[in-house]
Amino acid sequence: MTRLLGCTRYRKQYSAFRDGTLAPQGAAEAQGHLDLCEKCRRRHHALEFGVRLLRALDRESAEQPLLQDQILR
Amino acid sequence: MTATLQTSATADINSAPRRTLSGWSAKPRTGAAATLSNDDNTALVTRYLAGETRAFDELVRRYHSRLNNFIYRMIGDRERAEDLVQEAFVRVHRHLHRFDTTKKFSTWIYTICSNLAKNELRNRSRSPLVFYQSARTASAEEDSRPLQFEDSSSRPDDMFANRHLRELVEQTVAKLSGHHREVFVLRELEGKSYEEIADITHCNLGTVKSRLNRARHSFAEMIAPFID
Numbered sequence: 001m002t003r004l005l006g007c008t009r010y011r012k013q014y015s016a017f018r019d020g021t022l023a024p025q026g027a028a029e030a031q032g033h034l035d036l037c038e039k040c041r042r043r044h045h046a047l048e049f050g051v052r053l054l055r056a057l058d059r060e061s062a063e064q065p066l067l068q069d070q071i072l073r
Numbered sequence: 074m075t076a077t078l079q080t081s082a083t084a085d086i087n088s089a090p091r092r093t094l095s096g097w098s099a100k101p102r103t104g105a106a107a108t109l110s111n112d113d114n115t116a117l118v119t120r121y122l123a124g125e126t127r128a129f130d131e132l133v134r135r136y137h138s139r140l141n142n143f144i145y146r147m148i149g150d151r152e153r154a155e156d157l158v159q160e161a162f163v164r165v166h167r168h169l170h171r172f173d174t175t176k177k178f179s180t181w182i183y184t185i186c187s188n189l190a191k192n193e194l195r196n197r198s199r200s201p202l203v204f205y206q207s208a209r210t211a212s213a214e215e216d217s218r219p220l221q222f223e224d225s226s227s228r229p230d231d232m233f234a235n236r237h238l239r240e241l242v243e244q245t246v247a248k249l250s251g252h253h254r255e256v257f258v259l260r261e262l263e264g265k266s267y268e269e270i271a272d273i274t275h276c277n278l279g280t281v282k283s284r285l286n287r288a289r290h291s292f293a294e295m296i297a298p299f300i301d
Contacts, residue, residue: 011286011290012286014286014289014290015282015285015286015289018289042297042300043290043293043294043297044293045300046293046296046297046300047289047292047293047296049296049300050242050245050292050293050296050300051261051262053238053239053242054146054242054243054246054261054262055262057239057242057243058138058139058142058262061138061141061142061145061151062138062139062141062142
């Protein structure tokens with residue numbers, strides 16, 4: 001049976017949960033906490049959204065020509 | 074911009090034999106250079122040390138953009154980040170013969186960039202004038218950055234919202250403490266393993282784990298109120 005996880009324990013395990021390195025039981029407990037706790041769920045989604053956006057910005061910047069190439073052109 | 078290129082890095086690049094400024098840029102591969110793309114980093118280092126200069130160009134092509142982004146996230150100044158990436162490649166070029174090929178090349182070059190970024194931040198904190206000038210440059214750059222991310226057919230209020238979100242996430246990363254920002258960027262944006270982050274930052278694994286956990290929570294707590 002999956003234990004109920006409080007915010008404090010969930011926060012301690014959060015990095016492992018996000019990295020997908022928690023054992024199945026631990027991952028189920030963390031997911032169970034997210035299903036119940038709106039505050040932690042919102043923060044988790046906010047992190048995922050923010051990181052996706054940052055990665056997109058980095059990709060966009062990588063596609064721009066280098067400053068030195070623009071100068072030499 | 075001309076002044077920006079007058080760095081010691083550029084001077085070294087210009088004085089390096091058989092090397093031009095454009096020769097170190099991350100241009101798309103063409104012809105024979107494309108064959109190098111199958112080599113791993115260690116093989117490229119070996120080829121370069123054996124006299125195949127194109128191998129160094131391939132290393133630059135592989136790492137230039139991601140190092141530029143990494144340093145930019147660390148110091149918040151795109152133009153200065155470009156200078157420091159050039160400096161990093163100069164150092165790699167200068168010390169490549171001493172590189173231990175049993176180690177990971179990416180860890181080595183990220184460590185060089187991490188040290189350069191930390192030195193930059195340290196120098197800024199000692200010189201308020203430099204910090205002020207850098208901050209002005211950074212904000213001017215942001216203001217004039219074209220809105221290429223948005224669909225041109227979007228409504229103006231959507232475009233404003235998109236731009237606002239971009240600035241929000243950039244500022245949120247910048248608000249993290251230096252130690253937290255470094256591990257956050259290396260893990261979340263550069264995809265480095267915990268072990269590699271420990272090597273790059275000269276910290277033990279436990280410190281990396283605890284800093285990353287705190288950094289993730291801080292980032293999430295700061296950004297959550299602005300996201301539906």
